[in-house]
Amino acid sequence: MTVAVLGSGPVGQTAALLLARRDVPVVLVDEHEGRDPVGSKAICHQRDTLDVWASLGAGCLAREGLTWTTARTFHHDRELFSLTLPDAGSALPPFVNLSQARVEEVLDGLIARQPLIDVRRGHRVTGLTQPGCVEIHCETQTGPRRIEADYAIACTGAHGDVVRRALGQRLAGVSFRDLFLICDIRADLPGWAAERRFWFDPPWNPGRQVLIHPCPGSQFRIDWQVPEDYDLAAEETGGALGHRIRAIIGDRPYEVVWRSVYRFHTRLVDRMRVGRVLLAGDCAHLVAPFGARGLNSGVADAENAAWKLAAVLRGDAGEELLESYHTERHAAAAENAAVTTATMDFLVPPDDERRRRRLDVLTRAAHDPAACEQVDSGRLAEPFWYAGSPLTTPDPERPFAGRPPRGALPPPGPGVLLPDVTVASGRLRDLARQGFLLLATPGVRAEGVRSVEIPLGGALGARPGEAWLVRPDAYVAAVLRVGDERAHLVPGVRGVTRVVDDVGDRADAAE
Numbered sequence: 001m002t003v004a005v006l007g008s009g010p011v012g013q014t015a016a017l018l019l020a021r022r023d024v025p026v027v028l029v030d031e032h033e034g035r036d037p038v039g040s041k042a043i044c045h046q047r048d049t050l051d052v053w054a055s056l057g058a059g060c061l062a063r064e065g066l067t068w069t070t071a072r073t074f075h076h077d078r079e080l081f082s083l084t085l086p087d088a089g090s091a092l093p094p095f096v097n098l099s100q101a102r103v104e105e106v107l108d109g110l111i112a113r114q115p116l117i118d119v120r121r122g123h124r125v126t127g128l129t130q131p132g133c134v135e136i137h138c139e140t141q142t143g144p145r146r147i148e149a150d151y152a153i154a155c156t157g158a159h160g161d162v163v164r165r166a167l168g169q170r171l172a173g174v175s176f177r178d179l180f181l182i183c184d185i186r187a188d189l190p191g192w193a194a195e196r197r198f199w200f201d202p203p204w205n206p207g208r209q210v211l212i213h214p215c216p217g218s219q220f221r222i223d224w225q226v227p228e229d230y231d232l233a234a235e236e237t238g239g240a241l242g243h244r245i246r247a248i249i250g251d252r253p254y255e256v257v258w259r260s261v262y263r264f265h266t267r268l269v270d271r272m273r274v275g276r277v278l279l280a281g282d283c284a285h286l287v288a289p290f291g292a293r294g295l296n297s298g299v300a301d302a303e304n305a306a307w308k309l310a311a312v313l314r315g316d317a318g319e320e321l322l323e324s325y326h327t328e329r330h331a332a333a334a335e336n337a338a339v340t341t342a343t344m345d346f347l348v349p350p351d352d353e354r355r356r357r358r359l360d361v362l363t364r365a366a367h368d369p370a371a372c373e374q375v376d377s378g379r380l381a382e383p384f385w386y387a388g389s390p391l392t393t394p395d396p397e398r399p400f401a402g403r404p405p406r407g408a409l410p411p412p413g414p415g416v417l418l419p420d421v422t423v424a425s426g427r428l429r430d431l432a433r434q435g436f437l438l439l440a441t442p443g444v445r446a447e448g449v450r451s452v453e454i455p456l457g458g459a460l461g462a463r464p465g466e467a468w469l470v471r472p473d474a475y476v477a478a479v480l481r482v483g484d485e486r487a488h489l490v491p492g493v494r495g496v497t498r499v500v501d502d503v504g505d506r507a508d509a510a511e
Contacts, residue, residue, distance in 0.1 A: 001313045002027060004136055004149035006125055006163060010042070010100060011281035011298035012155035013107040017056045018306035020116040024313055027147055028117055029136065031124035035108070039258040040184050040221045041100035043213060044292035046381040047092045048417065049299045054092070055433055058106050065096020066193070066216045073375060074199045075362045081372045090420045095292070095380065097215045120147070125156065128166040130275045150313065151322075152277045153305050155298070158265075160283040167274040171286060173267030173337070178208070178348060181224045181232065181261050185245060187254035188218060198377045200347075200362055204247035209347055211290075211377075212248065219257060222248065225348070232261050264288040264344065266337050273326035278305045285333035287340040290347070290378030297336050300384065301329050307472035317493040324391050332384035335403075339379050346376035379406050386475055387415035393469075393478035412460045418474045421459040425452045432474040436493075439468040444482060445500060465501070 001024070005016045008030040016026045045053075050062040071083045085094060111117050120138075123145060127137035136147040154163045164170055197212040199205070208225035215221055224244065235241045245254060265286040272279045281298030305325055311317040349355040364371035386392050387400035394400075398413035410416050418428050431437055431452055438451040439460070444467050445451060456462055469477040482501045 001025070002149045003309055003313075004029060004134060004147055004152040005155060006136065006152060007155035007157055007160065007281075007283065008104075008119070008121075009155060009157060009281070010103050010107065010295055011302050012153070013104065013111060014052065014056070014299050015153045015155060015280065015302035015306055016117050017107065017110055017114065018052075018303055019310060020114045021056065022306065022310035024116070024306075024310050026117045027149060028111065028119045029123045029125065029138065029147065030119075030121050033122045035101070035104055037101050037105070039099065039101060039260065040182070040215060040219075042103075042289075042292075042295035043097045043099055043215060043221060044095055044296075044381075045098060045103070046095045046292060046296045047090060047420075048383050049296045049381075050092050050096065051420065051429060052299055052303055053103075053107070055430060056107075057110055061098060061103060061106055062092050062096060064102065064216060065093070065098035066214055067093040067096050068194050068196045068214055070195045072195055072197045073365075073372075073377060074197070074202065075366070076201055077203055078366060080362070080365045080375065081369075092420065097213050097221075099215065100295070120145075123147075125162055128152070128163055128277070130277070134276050150276065151309055153302070153309075154277055154279045154283045155281050155302070157282045158286055163277075163283065164269065164279070167271075167277055167279070169269040169271060169274065169279065171265075171267035171269060173265060173286070175267075176264045176288070176344060176348060177228050179226050179228055179230050179261050179263055181226045181230065181259070183222045183241070183245065183259045184215070184219055184257040185222065185249075185254045186217070186219050186257055187249055187252055189220065189249060189252070192220065193218075200377075204244070209377075210248070220249075226261070230261065232259065266341050266344070268330075268333050268337055271326060272301075272330045272333070273322055278309075278322065278325050280305060280329075284329075285336065287333075287336050288344050290343045291340060291380055292378075293336040293340060293381045296381040297332060297384075300332065303473045304329055311472075311493060321493060324389065328384070328386050328389050328391070331386075331388065335384055343376050343378050382409070383417040385410060385415050385417070389415060391471070391477060392475075395479045398479060412476065414476050414478055416476055418470055418476060419459045423452065423454055428452075428454075428470070429474040432470045433472060435472055437470040439470060441466050443501060446480075447500070 003019050003024055004027045005012045006029050008028050016028045019026050053061050069085050073080045122140050123138040125136055126139050129135045134149045134152040138145045156163050193214045199210040202210055205224055211223040213221045267286040269284050272284050280301035287293050308321050308325055312319055346358055349358050361371050361374045365375050392415040395414050400415055404410050412419055421428055436449050438446045438449045439454045440451050441456055441462050446467055454462055465482045467480045471477050
């Protein structure tokens with residue numbers, strides 16, 4: 001029983017490693033013969049993404065990456081406000097800036113040591129059919145090849161039109177008119193290594209925005225919003241690119257490491273599951289990068305897909321479980337599209353009314369703290385909460401209150417990712433990733449699932465007589481109580497059948 005993973009960017013690499021960790025053989029297919037080792041590309045990796053990678057043996061990514069601690073926001077040439085990130089107390093940083101090339105290098109090293117992953121490079125996918133299995137047709141330097149698998153995860157990126165067409169899908173949505181220029185530079189900029197800087201309408205890029213992110217190794221990534229007719233080659237030839245850079249960093253030595261021009265999109269397929277194929281990452285959804293919701297949401301796609309495919313292939317669940325992949329991750333993609341569209345509407349107002357509102361907010365933000373809260377330069381990636389999923393049992397005592405304020409997390413409960421906490425048995429998320437887990441309060445036990453005792457109160461706020469059901473991706477599926485009867489853990493999945501009072505059982509037996 002094999003899963004084909006199409007595309008070996010970070011999302012495909014993560015999916016392959018997660019499947020192999022669950023003893024599922026993988027064929028990892030990619031059209032490129034090698035890697036492009038240069039360029040920041042996707043750089044901002046959120047804590048929960050780092051957590052997934054650390055569970056696979058790539059904890060070095062969190063250590064190597066750089067976490068800025070101060071966010072400075074400017075309007076014209078005046079600083080409006082700065083924010084200092086709080087220490088959340090987790091062993092992992094809230095995010096790190098680290099080049100996509102380095103992430104791919106580390107994950108490739110793990111893949112090379114994983115015997116269950118068969119890497120097929122130089123295989124360009126030309127077609128895909130599903131005659132009772134998944135048949136992938138590829139073109140290689142030595143001729144056509146056909147790969148068969150029981151299921152597939154399509155991680156072929158924004159340009160994966162061949163796969164999407166074969167599945168009857170297209171990336172529907174909008175593309176923003178302006179372009180964005182990225183330059184990775186290496187320079188000595190004292191005091192900038194721990195700061196993110198964002199300018200609205202600076203005098204040296206009038207009418208548009210500029211964003212600067214620090215990266216390891218004295219590198220800085222600069223993003224300029226530029227007109228749709230921008231010509232990078234002409235600017236390099238005429239020296240204007242150097243003037244752009246020096247307008248920001250001053251008369252200091254610098255080196256351009258990489259540069260690129262691209263357009264932002266908000267696009268989403270109608271279906272993220274089509275038969276035996278699951279679409280993930282940029283193959284399924286595109287969003288503007290402000291808030292770093294692209295790669296981070298793709299890694300969440302990969303984890304959601306991997307545990308469900310493994311459960312189906314083991315016979316622990318019926319194929320209907322795969323439909324919940326579409327339900328949960330399509331909702332997450334729509335949420336990301338809504339958040340990033342609101343950011344883009346603030347950055348690039350599409351009409352006069354929103355332009356006037358933005359100018360009013362930015363003008364007031366110079367002296368009104370309340371207006372600072374309305375300045376939208378991107379809401380950092382966060383987990384999606386599966387409160388409305390068919391796999392989540394709502395708890396009336398812990399109702400989900402919706403999206404929390406920026407930078408905050410919802411209280412623990414059904415549909416919410418387990419807090420990053422440790423008990424006597426170890427980190428709860430690590431324990432959950434070994435399979436379905438029951439977190440039981442003292443005196444409570446369950447039938448049909450692994451169980452770990454947790455204290456009352458604590459980070460979960462657990463109460464007497466409770467048991468918390470946790471999925472293999474560390475999301476809380478339900479909060480059960482003594483006497484609860486459940487035919488199934490989630491639809492089509494074998495799991496907890498009964499939660500009992502251990503003390504009461506022993507007393508009954510003694511009688």
